[in-house]
């Protein structure tokens with residue numbers, strides 16, 4: 281979820297919104313797949329990523345785990361899925377032999393924004409350019425919204441904010457508990473409610489998320 285970063289070190293010192301222009305366009309990543317390798321457990325997946333992946337691939341969450349495309353790891357005390365980097369080159373399971381992403385049209389949110397990152401502050405977030413992460417040059421300017429290329433971008437941002445701060449509140453709550461069984465059951469509940477329980481592919485994701493989110497908040 282959160283990383284402690286020095287924005288002066290990692291960015292161009294600016295924050296961007298959806299309508300801003302940013303020098304992030306690396307020309308279709310021609311000949312490069314650096315950010316699809318060696319990323320460890322850092323490409324954490326949110327419920328919308330899983331909705332897109334399960335719908336796009338016609339696979340269940342369990343199948344994605346079995347096929348080792350994704351794995352589970354602890355993020356600030358909560359078990360969450362991430363893209364699995366595997367093999368001698370530690371590469372994402374969706375990277376094909378030509379070095380291209382096989383699931384480009386429904387790739388996860390973090391892949392879509394790269395080399396941008398999200399900077400969370402005051403219950404909201406803005407984008408920043410991670411200046412050391414993508415070495416491809418020259419880069420050209422592109423509108424953030426176009427770069428991210430996600431339908432209903434504002435609605436998507438609202439979902440990302442809700443999910444981020446919800447997890448943050450839960451992980452804060454976990455800091456004050458010693459109870460292993462509570463930690464375990466909380467993670468199991470989140471996994472079951474937001475990832476394992478299939479989303480209906482023909483229904484709007486955000487509607488389904490809100491239903492589950494309300495249930496979770498009641499609990």
Ligand code: SF4
Pocket residue numbers: 306308309310312313314315316394395413414415416
């Ligand atoms: S490192 Fe940059 S150019 Fe290379 S695949 Fe990632 S975003 Fe594209």
Ligand code: SF4
Pocket residue numbers: 315316317323363372373374375376380381382383384387388391
């Ligand atoms: S899903 Fe696609 S873009 Fe994202 S890391 Fe894997 S191969 Fe790269």
